[in-house]
Amino acid sequence: MLLHPKPLNPVPTPSWNLHPLLHPKPLISSPTVEPTPPVGALTPSYTPTSRPTLVKGDYTCTFTYASQGGTNEQWQMSIGVSEDNKLFSCSVWRPQGKSYLFFTQFKAEVKGAKIEYGMAYSQAATGGQSDIPLKAEEFEITETTVAHKEGKFRSELSKLLIVAKTPHDEL
Template sequence: MWSQFRYLCMLLSTLYFPVSLGVREMVEDEFFVKPGGEVHVTEKKLGTFGCIFTYAAQGGTHENWLFQISKEENGYICSVERPDGRSYLFFQQFKLAVVGASIAEAEVTGDAGTELRSEEYIIDETKNQVYHAEGKFRSQLTRITILAHNPHVEL
């Protein structure tokens, strides 16, 4: 009983007091990923930081996806994901790029919440983007997350 109460308190504190966890600001928006093989671009900004998601997909009908940016203590987190963790679309290509900060880490997840093999995608730190590896990406995508650090200012 006590552990359930503690869990409920922690959950409520994250909902009502996100600043206490180091999250300062957040942008969240749902959008449709559309099949048909055409290249689509969607973009979100939080202050001077931005994320640009580019993709082309085939199969089925459109799916509801979630685009999130949060400003953390040491930088930003940008994620694009299928909320239920399953996608029935076959992605021909994808790219998530960030502007206003430098990529520190990235994670790309395929069907059933499994991380893609490292050879299926490329993290390009000079261009600040994560994208599919041509000929190696197996068309399954459910989430891309980038952790980006603020640029250092030299004095």
Template sequence: MASQINLCAVHAAILVMFMLIAAFVPVDASSKTVPFNIKPGGTVNTFTESIEQYVCSFTSASQGGTNEEWMMSLGLSDDEMFSCTLWRPQGVSYLLFNQFKVELKGAKIKYANGYSQTAPAGQDVLLKQDELIIGDSVVTHAEGKFRSQLSKLTVVGLVKHDEL
């Protein structure tokens, strides 16, 4: 009888330990941030990441400078929004972009904004709305109006559902 009580106590202790671990270890597959490089030289490069079936692709061509490290953050919210943000951590890119395109797969774009430079003091410089073309699944530069400066892009889309 005493061994049964001890066995129950051990099982209870193990259960409590697993519950504590689960409470304090974040398991968040609904967001991630990854670094990537943009290579100048005028060649077109694409970087793609996904969360579940939702995909963000960034395609660009640029000139000047050297390889720059950029970041891509993806998020999938409970209110059925998928976000993709690309940025230069240093706030300013020394590359001149000939072109860029962000494409979302699995979501319809509801919001997009770009910045020519970002600053820690909150003095970010927005691209003019006529520098961007925003479609249902693609945000791209406006030929002849985009001024070649880019340091951050944010694109948010509503997750698509298959109709029954």
């Protein structure tokens, strides 16, 4: 597991409701623009639907998913860059812990950095309970994505975390 030598500077955390009939607008942030929460949430279909995107400088994180159900669940997404600009993080999670949505697929993609560490969880830590990671066979990690594995993913997702290494010039 990658340890952070310095804390990451997070972008303000937007949140959105996961609702079956409304589509959110993408989130875009920059040093001068505050992210705004999207309106709405999930479409009840098996078609992947692009979801929030956060941008900080040259780095982007996009979360795409498809699910069944709709319980107006609150979800949050944040990104951050380390003070030395060598690490970029992206997190998507349900603050209340366990999601009751039936996810058919998910993918978090970063641009501008290469993934060093990624993890997906069926339950996020709340009220004294710990994060419960997905089994290794349920998802895969590439240089730029953390995504479900077709036929192996058990449809439970409550948290996703990526830490990526940014390209930097040595002087």
